[in-house]
Amino acid sequence: MSRLLRWEGVLLVLCVAVLAYGAATTDGFAEQGNISFLLLDYSEVALLAIALLPIVLTGEIDLSVASTLGFCSALTGTLWEAGLPFETIVPLVLLAGAVLGSVNAVLVVYFGLPSLAVTIGTLGLYRGLAYVLLGDRAVTGFPANYRPLATDSLGFLPYATMLVLVVGVAVALLVHVTPVGRSLYAIGLNTQTARFSGIRVDRVKLALFVLSGALAALASLIYTLRYNSARADNANGMELVAVAAVLLGGVSIFGGRGTVLGVATALLAMAGLRNVLFLDDVSNEIQNVITGLLLIVSVLVPVVFKPRRTKDVPLEKPTSDTGGDPGGGRARGLRRDHQGIGRGGG
């Protein structure tokens, strides 16, 4: 736990440094309009990252989130073109997102397939279906009474960001306060022991993938309204930005470690950095280099500063970094009991 807090401390310093650098050196950075744009511009990425966090905590991944967003955007456009009222489209699109998520869930949970392979597959599949719906056309003309919800701000805080904050707090409560949340860490640390300790692993994972699809659909509504343009290529490649935010936020890609606060700080740091680099006319390629390096450092630092981790206990999950976590503690205790049995299953 202390290590986790230390990483979040590092992130927080990074975040403040980026914002301070921007405010001090870059004209126009600290203006209200720019801050609200900076937040708004990351609202969809933030929703996808929030959707990914609990999944990654269990040691799984969902790379189809941005394609789900793209499909839901194309669906929004198709339904709007067909003349449905927007009030009807919203629940239908959220439902469609949940259905796409449940397809991932069924393949991962009931067929026991690796989520990396499954969601790389559905990444292509859902994007392809989006093109089936809209081709390379764009649908526009979404209702002017809803669009301000995705474009306007109260002071410096965009309405879309408020929605992200509400979802973020809800997921934070789920992950850090409820027993379900503790079970996520247990599953991530060792699925077998979690199963033996009575956690309904399948049901939890199923719910997380469905939630991920629904949140991607929510992000698609913001995206479509914000740009007033439904297209099949919307948010193409955004899954990588969301995964980067999750990893930079200190969430272990192997599961069992990470916090919502860490991911939120990482998102703010990335959004601020991107904005500053834009204003300083740093080219897109160099921006990618900088974010890439940052990501590698974020994965490298915890490994480099963990000298006690040795290779002779391959299945032994790191224990020092989850010392204060009740879920981790439970899983660790159980693993000692079932160590021999847990090996075969995986």
Add this chain to the structure above:
Amino acid sequence: MVALAGCGGTTRGSDAAEGDGGAGNERSANPDAEIQEGLKIAFLPKEIDNPYMTIMDEGGITAVSETGGEGKAVGPSDASASSQVSYINTLIQQQQDAIVIAANDPNAVAPALKDAMSQDIAVVTVDSDAAPDARHVFVNQASSEEIARTQVEMVAEQIGGSGKIAILSATPNATNQNAWIDIMKEELKKPEYADIELVATVYGDDDDQKSFQEAQALLRTHPDLKGIVAPTTVGIAAAARYLSSSPHKGKVALTGLGTPNQMRQFVKNGTVTEFALWDPAELGYLAGYAAAALASGQISGEEGETFEAGKLGERTIGADGEVILGPPTVFNADNIDDYDF
């Protein structure tokens, strides 16, 4: 690939064009106003590494420096619909005097461009337009009539004024190509083209392989074909590749719209005599001058206003704030090495 067409936006009924509080975007024009020195004008291409766009922006930056201003090109590395919006926000924060943009999506960029206009930034679209209420002036390549007429003139000359010709187009529903083909058909009805017969219009779907096969099939079906017109850069290059390795090389004329870099070898080896395309450098150059004139208050984007565009001379704004570059440039063995795009 050269972006020949703006992206088609599908709008639903009349509610598409309503503005986000369009007030405050009106500019006033004083025809006697001098072009201001030191204007900051930014060019925002569809994507930064597209050679066509790069040449266009370089032309624009040349124009801006001729007026004593400071031009720069910034842009996304992918041509997706929304990636330009962050850049527009950046340019607003940097308080540029004018933004010249080739829009990836006419509607996705519209709210951001309206923000820019409301902050007294001149907005010019070039090559690919945005929603008309989200820009002051649109600098367009050439009118459809001119593009179609140039191609008919070229093919008529190359086949000696009589014989069978065919058209190798992009996709059957490509908006630009279909408009040109319709005008070409009208043009061919004129008495001077009475001996020319259009025997087929085929579609290569802007796919290299398919265009190649369609060119091949055309000559098998019509062995006495004398000329092919390909009003698409993909089609003309694929057809040229087929002809250059076939016995028809030099006997069947091929013309249309192509880029000098794609067509250079086929012009040099005698497969192709002449083809056309607008010069992207001049397109950017004209947009640069339009932006400077707008930012200086010389024009406001109303029909009938005129401005000086350096070496291109005086230009007039047409209907819907559109300025047209003019007839496409014709490329042949004499001038093709002067172009690099």
